[in-house]
Amino acid sequence: MTKIKEVKNALGRMVPVEINGQAVVPYKGIGKHKPTGRKHAPRIYSCADYPADGDKRVKSLKDALIKCGLKDGMTISTHHHFRNGDLIANQIFDIAKEMGIKNLIWYPSASFPCHEHLVPYLEDGTIHHIEGSMNGPLGKFASLGKMKGVGVLRSHGGRYQSIQDGEVIIDIAVIAAPTADPFGNATGDRGPAACGLLGFALADSQYADRVVVVTDNIVPFPCIPWQIHGNYVDFVVEVDQVGIAEKIVSGTTEITKSPDRLLIAELTSKFCDEAGMVKDGFSYQAGAGGTALSIGIFFEEILRERNIKARFIRAGSNKYPVKMLEDGYVDYILDGQTFDLEGVRSMRENEGHVNTSPFTSYNYHGKGNFTTLVDIAILGATEVDLNFNANVVSHSDGYLLHGIGGWQNCLFSKCTILPIPLFRDRIPVIVDEVTTICGPGELIDVIVTERGIAINPLRKDLIKKMKGSKLPIKSIQELKEEAEKICGKPKKAETTDKVVAAIKWVDGTVIDVVRQVKI
Amino acid sequence: MTKIKEVKNALGRMVPVEINGQAVVPYKGIGKHKPTGRKHAPRIYSCADYPADGDKRVKSLKDALIKCGLKDGMTISTHHHFRNGDLIANQIFDIAKEMGIKNLIWYPSASFPCHEHLVPYLEDGTIHHIEGSMNGPLGKFASLGKMKGVGVLRSHGGRYQSIQDGEVIIDIAVIAAPTADPFGNATGDRGPAACGLLGFALADSQYADRVVVVTDNIVPFPCIPWQIHGNYVDFVVEVDQVGIAEKIVSGTTEITKSPDRLLIAELTSKFCDEAGMVKDGFSYQAGAGGTALSIGIFFEEILRERNIKARFIRAGSNKYPVKMLEDGYVDYILDGQTFDLEGVRSMRENEGHVNTSPFTSYNYHGKGNFTTLVDIAILGATEVDLNFNANVVSHSDGYLLHGIGGWQNCLFSKCTILPIPLFRDRIPVIVDEVTTICGPGELIDVIVTERGIAINPLRKDLIKKMKGSKLPIKSIQELKEEAEKICGKPKKAETTDKVVAAIKWVDGTVIDVVRQVKI
Numbered sequence A, B: 001m002t003k004i005k006e007v008k009n010a011l012g013r014m015v016p017v018e019i020n021g022q023a024v025v026p027y028k029g030i031g032k033h034k035p036t037g038r039k040h041a042p043r044i045y046s047c048a049d050y051p052a053d054g055d056k057r058v059k060s061l062k063d064a065l066i067k068c069g070l071k072d073g074m075t076i077s078t079h080h081h082f083r084n085g086d087l088i089a090n091q092i093f094d095i096a097k098e099m100g101i102k103n104l105i106w107y108p109s110a111s112f113p114c115h116e117h118l119v120p121y122l123e124d125g126t127i128h129h130i131e132g133s134m135n136g137p138l139g140k141f142a143s144l145g146k147m148k149g150v151g152v153l154r155s156h157g158g159r160y161q162s163i164q165d166g167e168v169i170i171d172i173a174v175i176a177a178p179t180a181d182p183f184g185n186a187t188g189d190r191g192p193a194a195c196g197l198l199g200f201a202l203a204d205s206q207y208a209d210r211v212v213v214v215t216d217n218i219v220p221f222p223c224i225p226w227q228i229h230g231n232y233v234d235f236v237v238e239v240d241q242v243g244i245a246e247k248i249v250s251g252t253t254e255i256t257k258s259p260d261r262l263l264i265a266e267l268t269s270k271f272c273d274e275a276g277m278v279k280d281g282f283s284y285q286a287g288a289g290g291t292a293l294s295i296g297i298f299f300e301e302i303l304r305e306r307n308i309k310a311r312f313i314r315a316g317s318n319k320y321p322v323k324m325l326e327d328g329y330v331d332y333i334l335d336g337q338t339f340d341l342e343g344v345r346s347m348r349e350n351e352g353h354v355n356t357s358p359f360t361s362y363n364y365h366g367k368g369n370f371t372t373l374v375d376i377a378i379l380g381a382t383e384v385d386l387n388f389n390a391n392v393v394s395h396s397d398g399y400l401l402h403g404i405g406g407w408q409n410c411l412f413s414k415c416t417i418l419p420i421p422l423f424r425d426r427i428p429v430i431v432d433e434v435t436t437i438c439g440p441g442e443l444i445d446v447i448v449t450e451r452g453i454a455i456n457p458l459r460k461d462l463i464k465k466m467k468g469s470k471l472p473i474k475s476i477q478e479l480k481e482e483a484e485k486i487c488g489k490p491k492k493a494e495t496t497d498k499v500v501a502a503i504k505w506v507d508g509t510v511i512d513v514v515r516q517v518k519i
Helices: A061-067 A088-098 A113-124 A137-143 A156-164 A199-207 A259-274 A290-306 A319-326 A341-349 A460-465 A476-487 B061-067 B088-099 B113-124 B137-143 B156-164 B199-207 B259-274 B290-306 B319-326 B341-349 B460-465 B476-487
Strands: A006-008 A014-016 A075-078 A104-108 A127-130 A151-153 A172-177 A210-215 A235-238 A283-286 A310-317 A330-338 A353-355 A376-378 A383-385 A415-419 A446-449 A452-455 A495-504 A510-517 B006-008 B014-016 B075-078 B104-108 B127-130 B151-153 B172-177 B210-215 B235-238 B283-286 B310-317 B330-338 B353-355 B376-378 B383-385 B415-419 B446-449 B452-455 B495-504 B510-517
Touching: A014 A495, A014 A510, A061 A088, A061 A210, A061 A235, A075 A088, A088 A104, A088 A113, A088 A172, A113 A127, A113 A137, A127 A151, A137 A495, A137 A510, A156 A199, A172 A199, A199 A330, A259 A290, A259 A415, A259 A446, A283 A290, A290 A310, A290 A319, A290 A415, A310 A319, A310 A341, A319 A330, A319 A341, A330 A341, A341 A353, A446 A476, A452 A476, B014 B495, B014 B510, B061 B088, B061 B210, B061 B235, B075 B088, B088 B104, B088 B113, B088 B172, B113 B127, B113 B137, B127 B151, B137 B495, B137 B510, B156 B199, B172 B199, B199 B330, B259 B290, B259 B415, B259 B446, B283 B290, B290 B310, B290 B319, B290 B415, B310 B319, B310 B341, B319 B330, B319 B341, B330 B341, B341 B353, B446 B476, B452 B476
Parallel strands: A075 A104, A075 A172, A104 A127, A151 A495, A172 A210, A210 A235, A283 A310, A283 A376, A310 A330, A330 A353, A376 A415, A415 A446, B075 B104, B075 B172, B104 B127, B151 B495, B172 B210, B210 B235, B283 B310, B283 B376, B310 B330, B330 B353, B376 B415, B415 B446
Antiparallel strands: A006 A014, A446 A452, A495 A510, B006 B014, B446 B452, B495 B510
């Protein structure tokens, strides 16, 4: 195998000019890569080729895949609304294996530990490689250089962008739907396996050549609401169980009890308030981790005290934002992914709990998206460097263990804050150089740790606003030194030259790569 | 000017092989034209080129049009949700005239008498031609051969198809929206000029190069619901009044009082019932004319008596279907266009009153559409011939005076019924040859007149079912003779050879043309 040429991108990272045989563009800086082409143009279909009675049901998933023309080298997409409760992706590749199909590309919107089942198919060549997050076991497999192709990780918005722009052409999309009608209209907000919404499958439905909806709850036409339009769907398959809804639960789902985390949450909300960001009509996005949830609780307290209201919460919803909505502290939840069953119930019941998608919220190659309208984004990171560049996919030992999710997209909010512990398992989080750059420091405004808050020097406005604050404002250098005083200087991960995964930026350029871990 | 070659299409009509300089395909028969290409691929945009604060407002419609690069020869689209209360289309061409722009193509989803204002622009070359229905004055203008280009009439579904397939490439779409946010999310169901929905502008928003939303009711982001996604929108313009909502009223909006029409309505509903079509879970589509409304009332009576329920009404909604929904006689209204303010209210208030679009309901170049799922479609016609071919756009004097609307699309229902008077103004409706063929007789199942019901001989199943019925079942030949006995044989329209408008079939082929009226 000849070594692929590598070039230095705008963040100083060496990245290959070609990935899986396809030319790629190195990261050029924020907003610097201007797309010039046209969107992917799917084939023109004709109603003459679809059943006149609108009944697109076929007898099994296998039957549907055969009718879709499943063959070697195809790209198969699935979505992750069931998270670790997904039952369908594994079945697809069981069928492919049984049929002797090889070299498939799996293009999930995210993968989870339940997909460890696919490791043998990565080994025997049924699956060539995965494009999508590789949480846990699959990430470890890839990190050790065992995957035949190079993994490609994208943000949720980047996934929409890549499909829209024709970077990834999906041959068959399989959409697991908690409720559907025989025409293929589908929704996630009701049915025995209700998981909330199906927005991650939107691009797949719009652009894939063939689309299969799998459900365990067929209703007579029309399935209302139709989060997925049957007009994009080729086949409908009925199964006994389409997913395990209880397993959509993500994060701790409870506010943190750790004194350090609670302190971080308190510092974060105080910072936001002192900087004048928590005001009538403001908006924020926070994840489902214990710290993020606690920040939400602090925000709610401020709203209650001042008798004001947030305009919207961008979510990952769960019971906490739902309660704020139902108590009248926020007008809208703009939801991309429900993280518990209260979120699912609310999406079904509350008009103000709105179904969104990576198209509306995150796609960088649209005429704007929602992220830039969010006042405060609360995000995480595994590592942050002195330039505020951050990592969310790998650990300091070099292992790729997490997906990007909406993280890169949310960096475009008006104020991006990373509330993070100064160290984890005695490994400092603030480092000289992150193992993998997932987001450029220019977009990361504030780091909040239990021992102090660092404001990005680029945010002169925030620095000015916080002058005279009693909050522990420090430089990021100071925070790093404090951590190193306690834990020592962390070792760098040891890797070979081999690229095992590429990290795409929101515009499709390559911001960094993950290299094989040396063992 | 050299005469363009004409060929005979599958219905025996002579049609040109080229229209406005673009090659066209003659009608080949139902489902016979198989598209082979790919959908129109719009340019890839970048968020880097849109305001980071999401505020896309510019100071005036003129400013927006200039920023869109308005220039000679462009195609400008508008939608007709305000029907005869549209205030925006005329302004666009006032601005174009003022700027000295020439040869524009106007691509409305329909035009109305209020657009007579544009006649001078058709005369002076500001507008080259209109693609879209030409109701009333514009139709008369075109019929007299005065338009510079050839008009192209499409069904609502055909309009979506033509945009999707790249037959018509829209340079600038202007969407009049009763409520919008500065990002361009827009809805028709609320605001001072609430008109219901904006589905006719969906294709325009998805495929036009530049999209302008005009509104008189700006709300803070997010505008919920977002019938139009701001992610497709370039500019937002605030105006004092965006449309006259009261003028959306279409049809008589009252059930008929004419004894003949009432008889037709009664015969139609009895026919449907005897044929076993009015049953639990059935569906129908009916227009807003007095006869159609009365048929709905008859259906409702049957449902009430038998304590059963319709599954859905495809509409054009107004107070009658809304009452059925609110009284529990139907699960859903799948609405494409609200015909009165009760319809608007219901769309805002009732979860079961669902916003649809020509994409979901009518597009023939999709993976199925809703029309084939409708049990009974009640439609009109200006003329029907002995082969059940029907005309909806022109009168027997040759004048093009009506649009196609969803008529062609609805022909694909399971049973298409035309309840029509045997004659109008002493001119028979059933004729040897219709002035303009808009729909092939194969798809028209039943003609109901005040003097008898004719079943299409192709529907052997219906003929069998109605054996022994006391309803006045006759042959279409008999009905024609009865009319001619009363009114005499109608004269054929006198026309020149000049093609003034083409009628497209749902698949983009040319089913017929309208020729210049000889005066």
